[in-house]
Amino acid sequence: xxxxxxxxxxxxxxxxxxxxxxxxxxxxxxxxxxHHVVIATGRSYDEARHALEEADLHLPLICVNGAEIRSExxxxxxxxxxxxxxxEEIKEILDEEDIYYELYTSKGTFTDNREKAYExxxxxxxxxxxxxxxxxxxxxxxxxxxxxxxxxxxxxTKLFDDKDLEVYKFLAFSxxxxxxxxxxxxxxxxxxxxVSSSADNNLEITHxxxxxxxxxxxxxxxxxxxxxxxxxxxxxxxxxxxxEIAGFxxxxxxxxKEIKEMAAFVTKENDxxxxxxxxxxxxxx
Numbered sequence: 111x112x113x114x115x116x117x118x119x120x121x122x123x124x125x126x127x128x129x130x131x132x133x134x135x136x137x138x139x140x141x142x143x144x145h146h147v148v149i150a151t152g153r154s155y156d157e158a159r160h161a162l163e164e165a166d167l168h169l170p171l172i173c174v175n176g177a178e179i180r181s182e183x184x185x186x187x188x189x190x191x192x193x194x195x196x197x198e199e200i201k202e203i204l205d206e207e208d209i210y211y212e213l214y215t216s217k218g219t220f221t222d223n224r225e226k227a228y229e230x231x232x233x234x235x236x237x238x239x240x241x242x243x244x245x246x247x248x249x250x251x252x253x254x255x256x257x258x259x260x261x262x263x264x265x266x267t268k269l270f271d272d273k274d275l276e277v278y279k280f281l282a283f284s285x286x287x288x289x290x291x292x293x294x295x296x297x298x299x300x301x302x303x304x305v306s307s308s309a310d311n312n313l314e315i316t317h318x319x320x321x322x323x324x325x326x327x328x329x330x331x332x333x334x335x336x337x338x339x340x341x342x343x344x345x346x347x348x349x350x351x352x353x354e355i356a357g358f359x360x361x362x363x364x365x366x367k368e369i370k371e372m373a374a375f376v377t378k379e380n381d382x383x384x385x386x387x388x389x390x391x392x393x394x395x
Contacts, residue, residue: 111145111339111340111341111357111358111392112145112146112333112335112336112339112340113145113146113147113148113329113330113333113335113339113340113341114137114140114145114146114147114148114340114341114342114343114389114392115147115148115149115150115172115322115326115329115340115341115342115343115352115356116137116147116148116149116150116342116343116344116385117150117151117322117343117344117345117346117348117349118149118151118152118153118158118161119151119152119153119308119345120308120345120346120362120364120365120380121343121344121345121349121362121380121384121385122149122343122380122385123161123380124380124381125380125381126250127161127235127250128161128164128165129161129162129164129165129167130381130383130386132383132386133165133383133385133386134165134166134167135386136383136385136386136389136390136393137167137169137385137386137389138167139393140389140393141169143393146170146333146335147169147170148169148170148171148172148326148329149162149167149169149170149171149172150172150176150322150325150326150342150344150349150352151171151172151173151174151175152174152175152279152281152308152314152348153173153174154173154174154214154218154219154259154278155171155173155174155178155180155184156218156219156258156259157219157254157259158171158173159171159184160257160259168182168183168184169182170182170329171184172322172325172326172329173278174214174278174279174316174320175279175304175306175314175316175320175321175322175348176190176316176319176320176321176322176323176324176325176326176351177189177190177191177214177278177279177316177317177320178190178278179325179328179329187332188328189216189276189278190278190316190317190319190320191216191276191277191278191317191320192277192278192279192280192315192316192317193302193317194270196300196301196302196303196317197270197277197280199300200280200297200300200303200315201266201280203293203296203297203300204280204282204293206296207284207289207292207293208289209282209283209284209289209290209293209313210223210226210230210282210283210284211280211281211282211283212227212260212280212281212283213266213269213277213279213280213281214277214278214279214280214281215269215275215276215277215278216275216276216278217272217275218258218259218260218261219259219260219261220260220261220262220263220266220269221260221261221262221263222262222263222264222265222266223262224255224262227254227255227260227262228251228252228255229251230283231250231251231254232247232248232250232251233283233285233311234309235247235250235251278316278320279314279315279316279320280313280314280315281312281313281314281315282312282313282314282315283311283312284311284312285311287310287311290311290312290313293313294313297313297315302317302318302319303315303316303317303318304316304317304318304320304321306321306347306348306350307346307347307348308346308347308348309346314348321351321352322344322348322349322351322352323350323351323352323353323354323355324351325352326340326342326352326355326356327355336357337355337356337357338357339357340355340356340357340358341356341357341358341359341360341388341389341392342355342356342358342359342360343360343361343362343377343384343385343388344359344360344361344362344365344369345361345362345364345365345366345369345380346365346366346369347366347368347369349369350368350369350372353369353372353373354372358374358375358392359372359373359374359375360373360374360375360376360377360388361373361375361376361377362376362377362378362379362380362384362385363376363377363378363379363380363382363384364379364380364381364384375388375391377391
């Protein structure tokens with residue numbers, strides 16, 4: 111295994127959304143030993159970068175489910191945006207079901223409803239950390255705004271009119287599963303779209319060429335590494351495409367059932383530094 115690709119949320123980071131010390135230590139050791147490690151996440155570059163800098167990890171990035179590939183210096187190597195005709199159809203479908211969404215773009219992440227964005231973030235924190243206090247949840251939810259990781263606009267239309275802006279992803283949220291399923295069925299009919307999810311209450315919508323698996327294949331080719339010599343680690347449905355093509359797919363202990371079933375190995379949970387555990391077992395071999 112010459113190349114190791116790991117997801118972030120539910121995988122590399124713990125329930126406090128931090129990279130554990132053990133994960134950071136073992137990854138740095140793997141890089142020192144000559145292995146390539148790439149982060150493959152649904153997060154935007156800014157949100158991924160902030161968490162990695164805190165852990166002193168400066169690694170290549172596959173961002174926004176594969177819409178961007180960035181080098182070790184975090185320079186953009188390639189990008190796969192949605193086409194204008196696609197995001198018009200996506201917007202119409204989500205608006206019809208009254209589903210809240212955020213836009214991930216080449217100029218940052220945007221919401222048109224600050225209150226809704228705040229409530230969604232609180233729900234994400236509570237879902238990943240049921241033991242969190244109200245104060246912890248409030249702090250984590252406000253953190254995105256405080257750090258400038260999401261910006262508020264009055265109307266998304268102005269963003270769409272910006273010819274220099276690339277739209278990478280619609281991240282849609284709803285606690286009404288029936289609404290999500292109806293939207294999912296309609297979105298499947300839109301040409302060249304990839305629709306996945308990273309939690310029960312969301313849909314992640316990108317161009318069909320913007321998937322983790324496709325981006326991982328491109329990255330491996332850039333490094334001259336066979337996919338047979340690649341380990342991929344993930345926990346949810348937006349990791350499927352890279353787990354399918356990796357020579358050694360690893361599921362987190364907290365992964366959904368379907369991910370565990372397609373894995374060659376199930377490691378520990380994210381709060382137990384499952385990424386470090388998997389890599390360390392591989393390094394020992």
